[in-house]
Amino acid sequence: AQSVTQLDSQVPVFEEAPVELRCNYSSSVSVYLFWYVQYPNQGLQLLLKYLSGSTLVKGINGFEAEFNKSQTSFHLRKPSVHISDTAEYFCAVSDRDGATNKLIFGTGTLLAVQP
Amino acid sequence: GAVVSQHPSRVICKSGTSVKIECRSLDFQATTMFWYRQFPKKSLMLMATSNEGSKATYEQGVEKDKFLINHASLTLSTLTVTSAHPEDSSFYICSAHEGGGTEAFFGQGTRLTVV
Numbered sequence: 001a002q003s004v005t006q007l008d009s010q011v012p013v014f015e016e017a018p019v020e021l022r023c024n025y026s027s028s029v030s031v032y033l034f035w036y037v038q039y040p041n042q043g044l045q046l047l048l049k050y051l052s053g054s055t056l057v058k059g060i061n062g063f064e065a066e067f068n069k070s071q072t073s074f075h076l077r078k079p080s081v082h083i084s085d086t087a088e089y090f091c092a093v094s095d096r097d098g099a100t101n102k103l104i105f106g107t108g109t110l111l112a113v114q115p
Numbered sequence: 116g117a118v119v120s121q122h123p124s125r126v127i128c129k130s131g132t133s134v135k136i137e138c139r140s141l142d143f144q145a146t147t148m149f150w151y152r153q154f155p156k157k158s159l160m161l162m163a164t165s166n167e168g169s170k171a172t173y174e175q176g177v178e179k180d181k182f183l184i185n186h187a188s189l190t191l192s193t194l195t196v197t198s199a200h201p202e203d204s205s206f207y208i209c210s211a212h213e214g215g216g217t218e219a220f221f222g223q224g225t226r227l228t229v230v
Contacts, residue, residue, distance in 0.1 A: 032217050043121070043208055043221035044159075051217060090158065094217070100147060100164055101212045103219055107158040 002027040002093050006106035014114050015083055021076040021109045023091030030096040033074040034103070035065055038088045050074060061085070086113045117143045117213040121222025128199055128229055136194045136225045138209030144189035145211035153206040165192040199229040
């Protein structure tokens with residue numbers, strides 16, 4: 001079975017400061033890793049994904065994440081945040097060899113950017 | 116990217132009535148769609164996997180008779196909440212993968228309020 005842990009339920013940060021949102025996963029099989037963003041009362045939008053290859057993945061809106069297999073982590077980072085980045089961020093995994101593309105989500109981290 | 120449309124975005128219904136939520140893939144065919152439920156300030160919980168032309172696969176603890184899923188065509192899956200109760204009030208989101216790919220495309224979500 002797979003699980004995803006996002007230890008920080010909320011991360012307050014000032015505008016233009018850097019931010020890191022933490023994600024750790026547990027799985028007995030190889031996984032794909034994703035970060036999604038959700039704005040209030042909306043669906044989810046993909047920020048970035050790790051499938052294979054380079055462990056540093058760049059996504060939309062200036063976000064990037066690094067896959068660390070030994071630490072089973074996939075932390076999300078942005079060097080300088082904007083007010084508009086305020087949203088809920090979800091880390092997710094799916095079974096690389098699974099028959100379906102079922103996603104398992106973490107509990108989410110609210111990024112609150114303050115002026 | 117691919118577009119998944121969910122309708123309605125909001126619905127209020129009386130206890131005991133049934134509500135149908137539609138999930139459509141607008142520019143691609145999806146043999147599989149997923150239905151999630153999201154509680155306030157909580158993560159997305161996978162409810163079921165909707166399979167075109169066959170029965171849905173429900174996650175453990177999800178009542179099949181309560182949440183009826185029909186995937187009648189390659190572009191449409193519906194979730195019917197039967198005999199709704201206030202505890203069914205939640206945000207319901209669907210997703211689909213284009214061409215069986217790794218990226219999930221999400222609908223905008225449906226806010227269900229049962230009064």
